[in-house]
Amino acid sequence: MGHTIRLTTAQALIKFLNQQYICVDGVETPFVEGIFTVFGHGNVLGIGQALEQDPGHLKVFQGKNEQGMAHSAIAYAKEKLRRSIYAVTASSGPGSANLVTAAATALANNLPVLLLPADTFASRQPDPVLQQFEQEYSFAVTTNDALKPVSRYWDRITRPEQLMSSLLRAFEVLTDPARSGPATICICQDTEGEAFDYDEGFFRKRVHYMDRLQPSVRELDAAEELIRASKKPLLLVGGGAKYSGAREELIAFSQAYHIPLVETHAGKSTVEYTFANHLGGTGVLGTSAANAAAREADLVIGIGTRYTDFTTSSKTAFDFEKTRFLNINVSRMQGYKLEGVPVVADAKVAITALHERLDGYQSQFGSRVSELKAAWDAERDRLGSVRFGREGFDPEIKGHFSQEVLNEYADALGTELPQTAALIAINEAVDKESVVVCSAGSLPGDLQRLWNVEAPNTYHLEYGYSCMGYEVAGALGIRLAKPDREVYAMVGDGSFLMLHSELVTALQTGNKINLMLFDNSGFGCINNLQMGNGGGSFHCEFRNHEGNVMNIDYAKIAEGYGAKVYRANTVEEVKAAVEDAKRQTVSTLIEMKVLPKTMSEGYDNWWNVGVAEVSENQAVQAAYERRAEMLKTAKQY
Ligand SMILES: Cc1ncc(C[n+]2csc(CCOP(=O)(O)OP(=O)(O)O)c2C)c(N)n1
Numbered sequence: 096m097g098h099t100i101r102l103t104t105a106q107a108l109i110k111f112l113n114q115q116y117i118c119v120d121g122v123e124t125p126f127v128e129g130i131f132t133v134f135g136h137g138n139v140l141g142i143g144q145a146l147e148q149d150p151g152h153l154k155v156f157q158g159k160n161e162q163g164m165a166h167s168a169i170a171y172a173k174e175k176l177r178r179s180i181y182a183v184t185a186s187s188g189p190g191s192a193n194l195v196t197a198a199a200t201a202l203a204n205n206l207p208v209l210l211l212p213a214d215t216f217a218s219r220q221p222d223p224v225l226q227q228f229e230q231e232y233s234f235a236v237t238t239n240d241a242l243k244p245v246s247r248y249w250d251r252i253t254r255p256e257q258l259m260s261s262l263l264r265a266f267e268v269l270t271d272p273a274r275s276g277p278a279t280i281c282i283c284q285d286t287e288g289e290a291f292d293y294d295e296g297f298f299r300k301r302v303h304y305m306d307r308l309q310p311s312v313r314e315l316d317a318a319e320e321l322i323r324a325s326k327k328p329l330l331l332v333g334g335g336a337k338y339s340g341a342r343e344e345l346i347a348f349s350q351a352y353h354i355p356l357v358e359t360h361a362g363k364s365t366v367e368y369t370f371a372n373h374l375g376g377t378g379v380l381g382t383s384a385a386n387a388a389a390r391e392a393d394l395v396i397g398i399g400t401r402y403t404d405f406t407t408s409s410k411t412a413f414d415f416e417k418t419r420f421l422n423i424n425v426s427r428m429q430g431y432k433l434e435g436v437p438v439v440a441d442a443k444v445a446i447t448a449l450h451e452r453l454d455g456y457q458s459q460f461g462s463r464v465s466e467l468k469a470a471w472d473a474e475r476d477r478l479g480s481v482r483f484g485r486e487g488f489d490p491e492i493k494g495h496f497s498q499e500v501l502n503e504y505a506d507a508l509g510t511e512l513p514q515t516a517a518l519i520a521i522n523e524a525v526d527k528e529s530v531v532v533c534s535a536g537s538l539p540g541d542l543q544r545l546w547n548v549e550a551p552n553t554y555h556l557e558y559g560y561s562c563m564g565y566e567v568a569g570a571l572g573i574r575l576a577k578p579d580r581e582v583y584a585m586v587g588d589g590s591f592l593m594l595h596s597e598l599v600t601a602l603q604t605g606n607k608i609n610l611m612l613f614d615n616s617g618f619g620c621i622n623n624l625q626m627g628n629g630g631g632s633f634h635c636e637f638r639n640h641e642g643n644v645m646n647i648d649y650a651k652i653a654e655g656y657g658a659k660v661y662r663a664n665t666v667e668e669v670k671a672a673v674e675d676a677k678r679q680t681v682s683t684l685i686e687m688k689v690l691p692k693t694m695s696e697g698y699d700n701w702w703n704v705g706v707a708e709v710s711e712n713q714a715v716q717a718a719y720e721r722r723a724e725m726l727k728t729a730k731q732y
Pocket residue numbers: 535536537538560561562563564586587588589590591593613615617618619620621
C-alpha cells in the first residue's frame with residue numbers, strides 16, 4: 096500500500112466522485128457533474144460537511160423534494176445519453192422513501208443515477224433514532240431496504256473502508272450500457288463522519304470505457320439471412336439506438352434498402368420526422384402510417400427496444416404468423432424477446448456492419464412508404480384544425496361526454512381550445528432545436544403522434560414508468576444538460592398537482608424552463624380509459640363537492656413562485672405566449688385550459704387492460720368480451 100490520506104467516509108466519497116471519467120469513442124469527460132441535496136440530520140453533517148469543505152468540480156444543487164430532484168438527475172442523464180450523471184443525497188427515513196419512485200423510474204428506463212440516502216446508526220447507540228421505524232423482526236431493516244428492488248446495485252455502508260469496494264462496483268454498473276440504472280449506496284449517519292486512512296491510490300483518476308459491443312460473425316450471418324429473405328422489413332427505433340447515437344447509420348441504412356422506420360417514445364428524435372422514410376410512432380400511441388407498416392411487415396428489426404405493451408399494442412401490432420423479429424440490443428434479455436434472432440451489440444456498430452453486407456438488397460415497400468406518410472400528414476393537419484362548436488361537436492374521444500357536458504366544461508374553464516390544436520400550435524411555434532419533455536397522461540399520446548421533430552435528440556419522454564411528476568423536474572435536468580436550449584415541459588393538470596417542486600429550484604438557480612400546462616380539469620386519459628371500457632365517469636374529473644368542474648388558477652400558483660406566466664386559451668394566444676416566453680430569461684408557465692375528450696386516439700391500436708370479468712353493467716361486460724376477442728389475436732408471450 097502507498098500513502099494514505101485520512102478522510103471521513105463522506106469526504107472520501109466526494110473526492111472519489113471527482114475522479115470518475117467516462118470515455119466514449121475516444122472522448123474522455125468527467126462522469127459526475129454534480130449532486131442534488133436535501134439535507135436533514137442524516138446527511139448534513141457528513142456529506143454536507145464534505146461538500147462544504149471541498150466539492151471539487153461538483154455542482155451542488157439544493158432540491159425541494161427528493162423524488163423531484165432525483166427525477167431531475169435522471170432526466171439529466173437521459174439527455175446526456177447516459178454519459179454524465181448527477182448524484183442525489185437524501186436524509187434517512189422519509190427522505191429515502193421519497194427516492195423510491197424516482198429509483199424505479201430510473202430502473203424502468205435504464206438510466207444511471209447515484210442515490211446516496213443516509214441510513215440509521217451503524218453503532219445503534221442512540222436507537223431508535225428519529226425516522227427509524229423499528230421493524231420488530233430485525234433492527235437491520237430500514238427505509239432504505241425499500242430501495243433494493245428498484246436499484247440495479249444496492250449497498251449499505253457501516254464502516255468507512257467498505258466505501259471503496261462499494262463505489263467501484265457502483266461505477267461499473269452506472270457505466271455499463273446493458274445494465275445501466277440506479278446505484279444506491281446507503282451510508283449510516285455515524286459512518287458518514289467517521290475517519291479512515293484511505294489508500295491514496297483509491298482516489299486516482301479512473302476512466303470507465305463505454306466500449307461499443309461488437310456483434311459476432313454468427314449473429315451478423317443470421318441477421319443478413321433474415322433481411323435478405325424479407326420482402327417488407329421495418330426498422331423499429333428504440334432508446335438503445337438513441338443512446339448509441341445511430342442517427343446517420345439508420346438514415347443511410349433505411350435509404351439504401353428502402354426500409355421504413357418507426358419509433359418508440361424512447362427512440363423518438365433519434366432520426367427526425369422530416370426524413371422521408373420516417374412513419375412516426377408505433378403501437379398504442381402510434382400513427383396510422385407506423386401501425387399500418389407494422390402490420391404489413393414480415394420482419395421487424397428492433398433496435399434497442401424493450402417491446403413494451405405500448406410499442407406492440409399489447410402484442411397485436413404485428414402479424415405474428417408471418418413476422419419475424421431481429422433484435423439488436425446490448426442486453427441479451429431484451430434480445431430474446433418475441434422469439435427474435437438476437438444481435439447482442441451496439442446499435443451503431445451493428446447497423447453499420449449489416450449495411451455493408453446487404454449490397455443489392457431492396458425492400459418491396461416501394462411507394463407505399465410515401466403514401467402512408469402522406470395520409471398520416473393529412474390526418475395530423477385535420478387534428479391541428481379541430482375547432483370546438485356549441486352544437487354537434489364530435490370530439491376525438493367519442494361517446495363519453497354529451498354536448499351538454501362539453502359545453503359545461505367550455506363555460507367552467509372559459510375555453511374552446513382542443514388539445515390537439517394547442518399541441519400542434521406549440522410544435523409550430525417553438526424553435527426546432529428546443530427540447531420537449533413529458534411522461535404521463537394523455538399528452539404522451541398526442542406527442543408521439545403529433546409532435547413532429549425536425550432536429551435530432553429534441554424529444555424526451557419518460558415512458559418506461561410514465562411517472563406523473565417527472566415533467567417539471569425533468570425539464571430542470573434537461574436544462575442542466577443543455578443550458579443553451581429552450582426546454583418545454585408538457586404537463587397535465589393532474590401531473591402538475593402531483594409534483595412540481597423543482598420549479599422553485601429552477602427559479603432559484605436561474606435555470607430557465609417553460610411549463611406548458613394543459614388543464615382539462617381532470618385525470619383525462621384515465622377518464623377515457625374507464626369510460627372506454629364501459630364504466631361511468633368515476634372520480635377522474637376534478638369536480639367539487641357541489642358537482643361543479645373546478646377551475647384552478649395554476650398561473651397564479653406559478654406567479655407566486657416567481658415565474659413569468661401566461662393564460663392562453665386560443666391557438667393565437669398560445670402562439671403569442673410561446674413567442675413572448677422565448678424572450679424571457681426567467682422560467683415561464685403557459686396555462687392553457689383545454690377541453691376534455693379532445694386528445695387524439697385510435698389508429699389501429701389496442702391496449703390490454705384488466706377489464707372486470709363479471710359486472711352488473713352491460714357495457715363493462717361488452718368491454719370484457721371485446722378484450723377476450725382481441726386476446727385471441729394477440730401473441731401469448
Ligand atoms: C405517479 C403516478 N401515479 C398515477 C399514475 C396513473 N395515471 C396516469 S395518467 C393519470 C392522470 C393524468 O392526468 P393529467 O396529468 O391531468 O393528464 P390528462 O390525462 O388529463 O391529460 C394517472 C392518475 C401515473 N402514471 N403516475
